[in-house]
Amino acid sequence: MQMLDSKEWKQGYTGRMNTQGETGMDTQELEQHLRELLAAKRLPSFIKSARYELGTDHIGEPAVRIYLEIEPEVATLLEKDKTQRDEYSEFCQNLTSKILRLESGYFPFIRMAEAA
Amino acid sequence: MSAKMLPEHLLEQARHLARRERTRPRQASLRRALSTAYYALFHFLIREAVRQIGHNLSEENFNRAYRWFDHGAMYRVARGFSQETVRIPNSKEVLIQDNPRGIQFIAQHFADLQELRHLADYDPGAIFVRADVLAMTDRVATTFLLWPAVKSSPEANAFLLSLLLWEKWGKRS
Numbered sequence: 001m002q003m004l005d006s007k008e009w010k011q012g013y014t015g016r017m018n019t020q021g022e023t024g025m026d027t028q029e030l031e032q033h034l035r036e037l038l039a040a041k042r043l044p045s046f047i048k049s050a051r052y053e054l055g056t057d058h059i060g061e062p063a064v065r066i067y068l069e070i071e072p073e074v075a076t077l078l079e080k081d082k083t084q085r086d087e088y089s090e091f092c093q094n095l096t097s098k099i100l101r102l103e104s105g106y107f108p109f110i111r112m113a114e115a116a
Numbered sequence: 117m118s119a120k121m122l123p124e125h126l127l128e129q130a131r132h133l134a135r136r137e138r139t140r141p142r143q144a145s146l147r148r149a150l151s152t153a154y155y156a157l158f159h160f161l162i163r164e165a166v167r168q169i170g171h172n173l174s175e176e177n178f179n180r181a182y183r184w185f186d187h188g189a190m191y192r193v194a195r196g197f198s199q200e201t202v203r204i205p206n207s208k209e210v211l212i213q214d215n216p217r218g219i220q221f222i223a224q225h226f227a228d229l230q231e232l233r234h235l236a237d238y239d240p241g242a243i244f245v246r247a248d249v250l251a252m253t254d255r256v257a258t259t260f261l262l263w264p265a266v267k268s269s270p271e272a273n274a275f276l277l278s279l280l281l282w283e284k285w286g287k288r289s
C-alpha cells in the first residue's frame with residue numbers, strides 16, 4: 001500500500017460542478033472527509049492506492065468518482081476468489097454509506113482500476 | 117411466452133459475458149456484461165414493482181404497466197433511497213426517516229449500475245477491470261436474494277411506488 005501525496009489527490013479534480021446548487025457542504029470539507037476515508041491505512045490490503053474526482057453523473061447531478069487501484073495480478077486473483085470479491089464489495093458498500101451519511105449532495109461511484 | 121424470468125436470465129448472460137474470454141478479457145465483453153447486469157436489475161425492479169402494486173393484473177395489463185417505467189426517473193428515486201433519510205424531491209420534508217439497509221443497498225446498486233451502463237455504452241475512453249465487473253454481477257445476485265426479505269416492509273412499498281410517482285410525493289392539492 002502507498003499513501004497518496006496531495007498532488008496526486010488533486011489529479012483529475014474538476015472543481016465544484018453542482019447543477020442544482022444543492023450540495024450540503026463545501027467541497028473542501030468533503031475533500032477532507034474523502035482524504036480521511038481513503039487513507040492508505042483504511043484500505044483493504046489488496047488495494048494499492050485510491051484517488052477521487054469531483055464532478056457530475058450522467059444526469060448532471062453532483063458525483064464523486066472513486067478509483068481503487070490494484071495490481072493486475074491481484075485483479076486476476078480477485079476474478080477467481082469470490083470471498084475476496086465479497087470483501088471488496090463490502091468495503092465499497094461501507095465507503096458508499098459513509099460518504100452518503102455526510103449528506104454532501106455528491107453521490108459516490110466506486111470503481112476498481114488497474115494500477116499503472 | 118412472457119419474460120417472467122428475464123432478470124435472472126439477463127444476470128446469467130452478464131456473468132457469461134464477463135467470463136467469455138479465458139484470459140485477457142475484451143473490453144467489449146466487459147462493457148456488454150455491465151450493460152446486461154444493469155438491465156437485469158432494471159427489469160427485476162420493474163417486475164417486482166408491478167407484481168407488488170398490481171398483483172392481480174391480467175398478463176396483458178401487467179405488460180402494459182411494465183412499460184410505464186423510465187430509466188431517468190428510476191435513477192433519481194435510487195439516489196433518493198440510497199440515503200438513510202429519504203427526502204421528498206425538491207423539498208426538505210422527510211419521506212422515510214430510517215430507510216432499511218437492504219433498501220439502501222438495492223437503491224445504491226441500481227444508481228451505481230445505471231451510471232456504469234452509461235460509461236460502458238457511451239464512453240469510449242472508459243477501461244473496465246473484469247474483477248470489478250464480476251463484483252457488480254455478484255451484487256445484482258445479492259439484490260435478487262435480498263429482495264424477498266425486505267419487500268414486505270412499508271419502505272419497500274414506498275420505494276416501488278416512487279419508481280413510478282417520485283415527483284408526486286410533494287404534491288399538496
